[in-house]
Amino acid sequence: MTYNSTNLQKIAHNIDADDSTHEFWKDWRWQIKHSIRDISTLERLLGISLPESYREKMEETTRTFPMSITPYYLSLIDTGDYENDPIFKQAVASPKELAVEGYDLADPLSEDLDSPVPGITHRYPDRVLFLVSNTCSMYCRHCTRKRRVGDVDSIPSEPEIRAGIEYIRENPEIRDILLSGGDPLMLPDDYLKWILEELHSIPHVEVIRIGSRIPVVLPYRITSDLVSVLSKFHPVWLNTQFNHPKEVTETSKKALHMLADAGIPLGNQSVLLAGVNDCPRIMKELVHRLVANRVRPYYLYQCDLSEGLSHFRTPVAKGVEIMENLIGHTSGFAVPRYVIDAPGGGGKIPVMPNYLLSWSVHKVVLRNYEGVICTYQEPEHYDRITCDGNCQDCRLQLKMDNADESKVVGIAKLLADFDEATSLVPQDTERVDRRNE
Numbered sequence: 001m002t003y004n005s006t007n008l009q010k011i012a013h014n015i016d017a018d019d020s021t022h023e024f025w026k027d028w029r030w031q032i033k034h035s036i037r038d039i040s041t042l043e044r045l046l047g048i049s050l051p052e053s054y055r056e057k058m059e060e061t062t063r064t065f066p067m068s069i070t071p072y073y074l075s076l077i078d079t080g081d082y083e084n085d086p087i088f089k090q091a092v093a094s095p096k097e098l099a100v101e102g103y104d105l106a107d108p109l110s111e112d113l114d115s116p117v118p119g120i121t122h123r124y125p126d127r128v129l130f131l132v133s134n135t136c137s138m139y140c141r142h143c144t145r146k147r148r149v150g151d152v153d154s155i156p157s158e159p160e161i162r163a164g165i166e167y168i169r170e171n172p173e174i175r176d177i178l179l180s181g182g183d184p185l186m187l188p189d190d191y192l193k194w195i196l197e198e199l200h201s202i203p204h205v206e207v208i209r210i211g212s213r214i215p216v217v218l219p220y221r222i223t224s225d226l227v228s229v230l231s232k233f234h235p236v237w238l239n240t241q242f243n244h245p246k247e248v249t250e251t252s253k254k255a256l257h258m259l260a261d262a263g264i265p266l267g268n269q270s271v272l273l274a275g276v277n278d279c280p281r282i283m284k285e286l287v288h289r290l291v292a293n294r295v296r297p298y299y300l301y302q303c304d305l306s307e308g309l310s311h312f313r314t315p316v317a318k319g320v321e322i323m324e325n326l327i328g329h330t331s332g333f334a335v336p337r338y339v340i341d342a343p344g345g346g347g348k349i350p351v352m353p354n355y356l357l358s359w360s361v362h363k364v365v366l367r368n369y370e371g372v373i374c375t376y377q378e379p380e381h382y383d384r385i386t387c388d389g390n391c392q393d394c395r396l397q398l399k400m401d402n403a404d405e406s407k408v409v410g411i412a413k414l415l416a417d418f419d420e421a422t423s424l425v426p427q428d429t430e431r432v433d434r435r436n437e
C-alpha cells in the first residue's frame with residue numbers, strides 16, 4: 001500500500017469486509033465490478049455526508065449523465081477537502097452538468113459527420129480515429145463524448161469492427177490508426193489482440209496508437225499479459241490522460257513503467273479543466289512528473305463545447321498563460337502543444353503566445369521567455385529551391401518516388417511553387433454564390 005493508504009484500506013474494507021487480504025484490490029475485474037455508481041455508496045465509502053438538497057440534484061444529474069468510479073480512483077480523493085479535490089471533480093457527478101449553454105453541442109467535433117463507416121472518423125489525410133469500445137472503467141465528468149456515456153455501454157459488434165478494418169484496408173493513404181472509445185483497454189485481451197492483428201497485417205498501416213485513460217483510473221488493468229499482447233504489434237504508441245499531479249501515484253507509475261519497458265512510446269493528453277488544473281504551477285508539476293516516468297506531454301486540450309461541460313471551461317487566455325509559463329521555463333520535451341479542437345470538425349488548432357514580434361527584409365525581431373527582445377539577421381544569399389513536386393529534378397537528396405502523388409492542402413497549398421492557387425475561398429459565401437449565378 002503506497003499512496004493515500006488509509007483511504008484505500010478503508011474503502012477496500014467497506015466494500016468487501018470479508019476479505020482480509022486486500023489482494024482483490026489489485027484485480028482490475030474486481031475494481032470494475034465494484035465501481036461506484038450511486039451517490040449513497042459514494043457517501044458511505046468516502047465517509048462524507050452531503051446536504052440533502054444537493055444529494056437530490058446529484059442524483060438527478062446521474063440520471064442524465066451516469067456516474068461510475070473505480071474504487072482505486074475514489075481512494076485518491078482527499079475526503080477532508082473533497083469540494084476542492086481534483087479527483088472528486090473529475091469523477092463525481094455535479095448538478096452544474098445540467099446547466100446547458102446555448103452554444104453547447106451534442107457532437108461538437110462533428111465526429112459523426114466525418115464518419116464513412118460506424119466507428120471511424122476520417123478527418124485528416126493519413127490517419128483515422130477508430131472507436132473500438134463503448135465502455136470505460138470510469139466516466140470522466142468532462143468527457144467530450146458525454147452524449148454517449150452509459151447509453152451503449154457495450155462492445156461494438158464484431159461485424160462493425162470488421163467494417164472499420166475493411167475501410168482502413170481499402171484506403172491506402174491511411175498510415176496511422178488511433179484506437180479510442182470508450183477505452184480500448186477495456187476490451188478483453190483476445191479481442192484486442194484480434195483487432196491489432198488485423199490492423200497490423202495491413203501493409204500501409206505504419207503505426208497504431210491507443211488512447212486510454214486506464215493508466216490513470218484503473219492502472220491494475222496494465223497486466224503483463226496485456227503488455228505482451230500490445231508489444232506483439234509494434235510500433236504501438238499509447239496516449240493517456242493525466243490531468244493533475246495527484247494522479248501520478250506509485251500504482252500508476254508501475255503501470256507506466258511496464259508499458260515503457262515493453263517499448264511502447266507513451267504520451268499524455270491533458271484537458272484544461274477549471275478548478276482542476278487551470279494553474280501554471282499545477283501544469284508544470286504535472287509535466288515534470290510525467291517526463292520523470294517516461295511519458296511525453298503531447299497535447300493540452302481546451303475543453304470542448306460538449307453539453308454538460310460548461311463549468312469546466314476556462315477562457316482560452318488561461319491556456320495561453322500556461323504555455324507562456326512552460327515554453328522556455330522547462331525542458332522542451334516536457335511542453336505539450338495547446339490545442340483547440342475546432343467545433344464543426346475543423347480538427348485541432350494549435351494556440352500559443354507570439355514570439356515573432358516584427359519583420360523586415362533583413363531581420364526578424366523575436367522575444368524569448370524572459371522578455372529579451374533580439375534580432376535574427378536573415379541570410380544575405382539564399383539559393384532558393386523552386387519545387388515542381390518532382391524530386392528527380394531536385395538537387396536535394398531525398399528522391400521520393402511518389403512525391404508527385406502527394407497532394408498539398410490548405411495554407412501549404414498556397415505556399416507550394418507547383419500549385420497555382422492564389423487564394424483559399426470558403427465555399428458558400430454570398431460572393432461565391434453571385435459568381436455562380
Ligand SMILES: *Cc1c(COP(=O)(O)O)cnc(C)c1O
Nearest residue numbers: 121122123124127128129178348
Ligand atoms: C486527434 C485526432 C486525430 C489524431 O490527431 P494527431 O494530431 O495526429 O494526434 C485523428 N483523427 C481525429 C478525428 C482526431 O480527433
